[in-house]
Each structure stands twice: as C-alpha cells, then as structure tokens.
Amino acid sequence: MAKKQQSDQKQSDYVVHVAVAVIRGDDGRILVARRPDDKHMGGLWEFPGGKVEPDEDLKEALNRELMEELDITVSTFQPLITIQHQYPEKTVLLDTWLVSGVNGTPKGNEGQEVQWVEADGLTGLDFPPANEPIVNAVLLPGQYMVTGLFSSAAELIEKVSRQLENGLRLIQFRAPWLQEKPYLHLARELHHLCQPFNAKLLLKGDPELLQETWCDGIHLRSDQLSIPASEWKRYRRKGQWLAASCHNEEQLRAAEVAGMDFVTLSPVRPTKSHPGRLSMGHERATELTLCSRVPVYWLGGLGRSDESLAIDCGAQGVAGIGAFWLTH
Numbered sequence: 001m002a003k004k005q006q007s008d009q010k011q012s013d014y015v016v017h018v019a020v021a022v023i024r025g026d027d028g029r030i031l032v033a034r035r036p037d038d039k040h041m042g043g044l045w046e047f048p049g050g051k052v053e054p055d056e057d058l059k060e061a062l063n064r065e066l067m068e069e070l071d072i073t074v075s076t077f078q079p080l081i082t083i084q085h086q087y088p089e090k091t092v093l094l095d096t097w098l099v100s101g102v103n104g105t106p107k108g109n110e111g112q113e114v115q116w117v118e119a120d121g122l123t124g125l126d127f128p129p130a131n132e133p134i135v136n137a138v139l140l141p142g143q144y145m146v147t148g149l150f151s152s153a154a155e156l157i158e159k160v161s162r163q164l165e166n167g168l169r170l171i172q173f174r175a176p177w178l179q180e181k182p183y184l185h186l187a188r189e190l191h192h193l194c195q196p197f198n199a200k201l202l203l204k205g206d207p208e209l210l211q212e213t214w215c216d217g218i219h220l221r222s223d224q225l226s227i228p229a230s231e232w233k234r235y236r237r238k239g240q241w242l243a244a245s246c247h248n249e250e251q252l253r254a255a256e257v258a259g260m261d262f263v264t265l266s267p268v269r270p271t272k273s274h275p276g277r278l279s280m281g282h283e284r285a286t287e288l289t290l291c292s293r294v295p296v297y298w299l300g301g302l303g304r305s306d307e308s309l310a311i312d313c314g315a316q317g318v319a320g321i322g323a324f325w326l327t328h
C-alpha cells in the first residue's frame with residue numbers, strides 16, 4: 001500500500017510538457033476540438049496540441065500535433081500563457097501559444113468534433129479545469145490602462161475617450177483621492193463611454209461593488225488579497241473580471257488562491273511615481289510571470305511599445321498609468 005502511494009505520488013510529481021495551440025483563423029475565430037471520450041478529460045473541449053517529444057522545440061511539436069490531429073500546419077506563433085496544473089492523476093505544463101497562418105482545412109483525424117468559435121463564445125464551452133486561465137488570456141487584450149491624475153470630469157472623459165479611440169479595451173478607474181459617491185458617479189459615466197467600444201472598466205474598491213449591475217469587474221490592492229474567494233463568489237456575475245496588484249511571489253500565490261482572473265506585477269522598471277522604490281527588473285519579472293497561474297500584466301516604467309517584449313517574456317502585455325495617460 002505504502003509502495004502504491006509512493007508510485008502515485010511520483011506519477012503526479014512528473015510534469016508532462018504539453019504544446020497547446022490557440023488557433024486563430026483569418027476571421028478572428030478560434031478553433032476548438034472535442035477530446036476523444038477514451039482520453040484524459042475525454043468529452044471536454046480543448047485547444048488542440050499534445051505532448052512535446054524530447055528532441056523537439058515547441059513550434060515543431062505544435063506543427064506535428066496539428067498535422068496528426070487536424071491535418072493542418074500554422075506559420076505564426078506568439079506565446080500566450082504557460083500553466084502548470086496538478087490533476088489528481090498527473091501534472092501538466094500547458095505551454096500555450098496563439099497561432100495563426102493556418103495551412104489546410106482542419107478536420108478531426110481522430111474522429112473528434114472540431115468547430116470555429118468567436119472568442120466570446122469560449123466561456124460557454126466545457127474545458128478541462130486547467131484551461132480557465134487560458135480562456136481568460138484569449139479574452140484579455142495586450143494593454144491595460146490605469147487612469148492617472150485629472151483635475152475635472154471633462155478632462156477625465158476626454159482622456160479616456162481618446163484612449164478608447166486609440167484602441168484601448170481594458171481600463172482601471174483609479175482615483176483614491178475621491179470619496180465613494182463622486183467616484184461611482186464618474187465611474188458610471190466612464191462605463192457609458194466604454195460600452196460602444198465593448199471595452200471593460202474595472203473599479204477599485206470592495207467586493208460589494210460587484211453587485212452594481214453595470215460593474216465590469218474590480219481591481220484589488222495587494223492588501224485586499226486575504227479576503228477569501230468565497231466572499232467574491234457571492235457577488236460575482238458571469239463576465240465580471242477580478243484582478244489584483246501584485247509585487248512579489250507571495251502575493252501572486254495569494255491572488256491565485258483568492259480566485260483572481262489576472263494580475264498586474266510591479267514595479268518592473270523604476271517609475272517616476274515611486275522614485276525611491278526598488279524595481280524587480282525584466283529577469284525577475286519573467287521568472288515570476290512564468291510561474292503564475294493567471295495572466296500577468298507588467299506594470300511600472302513600461303510604455304505601450306513594450307507590449308511585445310512583455311508578451312515574449314510570458315506576460316499578457318503591459319499595464320500603465322504614465323504611458324497611456326500622458327501621451328496623445
């Protein structure tokens with residue numbers, strides 16, 4: 001018995017490296033396949049892919065798996081997210097890439113059902129438990145703006161409008177100097193501005209704010225991460241985002257435990273707003289990002305032009321106040 005337990009332990013400690021492809025077609029839709037019934041997580045939807053063989057790099061593994069399973073290859077690769085997940089029977093490392101430039105017409109070579117879906121439709125499909133952060137990473141944009149100082153409502157509205165016109169789709173309304181009532185009043189106005197762009201506005205505050213029917217989500221300070229996940233679940237409606245600010249490994253783990261959908265990690269570089277504060281640098285930020293089980297935006301001293309650098313290091317993209325708020 002003791003021996004069996006030991007070998008079970010070994011089995012789940014061993015990490016299976018899996019190459020996973022979020023395949024984006026020319027029309028922006030995503031290809032999903034249903035896992036054959038006799039396989040692990042059988043009957044659930046998946047992003048196609050499979051185990052990386054010892055002598056393969058990720059791109060080779062992806063194209064081999066896509067040819068075997070779907071009769072296609074892809075030509076463009078962008079890292080999306082790396083998720084380590086422990087199932088009771090095994091541990092997988094889902095090395096997930098956003099791929100495009102599809103050659104061929106996908107067909108289920110193993111008899112599996114395949115379909116193209118709009119990104120928004122992914123939340124309605126049943127995926128294996130490890131896939132939740134992958135779906136979030138597909139839905140989230142590469143840039144996240146935090147609002148900066150403003151001296152009037154007109155200035156705030158003008159600046160947010162300009163950034164929406166520039167293509168921004170995720171905004172955190174931060175104004176810690178305002179009382180709750182004027183803050184919520186302005187937040188409502190910003191929400192109306194965001195709606196025609198299908199952009200999301202996250203509020204700063206307590207979990208109760210999730211009860212506001214117009215609230216797209218909330219962004220927590222790191223010191224609010226001790227609030228148990230059950231507190232959020234009570235208020236949360238489908239489609240609302242939960243995010244938190246993290247500055248170190250401990251807070252990243254706390255954010256995962258608290259059920260956050262994504263986090264910001266800061267300060268990656270020195271910032272003008274916190275002059276004396278030590279920044280962690282790219283190397284440490286990359287290490288922390290690769291271990292995170294939720295999408296990470298790099299924050300602090302980064303500009304919009306750093307988005308691809310952050311993505312190449314495993315992040316969802318960049319977040320910023322200065323970089324977005326002060327530029328035209």
Ligand SMILES: Nc1nc2c([nH]c(=O)n2[C@@H]2O[C@H](COP(=O)(O)OP(=O)(O)OP(=O)(O)O)[C@@H](O)[C@H]2O)c(=O)[nH]1
Pocket residue numbers: 016018019020039040041045046047048049050051065092094128129130131
């Ligand atoms: N391909 C893929 N695998 C996933 C996803 N999510 C997830 O938990 N997995 C898990 O990753 C593991 C490896 O994937 P796989 O079964 O596709 O591997 P494979 O194509 O090499 O299959 P094979 O071993 O039958 O040859 C499985 O345990 C599977 O349940 C996903 O979205 N796509």
Ligand SMILES: [Mg+2]
Pocket residue numbers: 048049050051065069
């Ligand atoms: Mg497979």
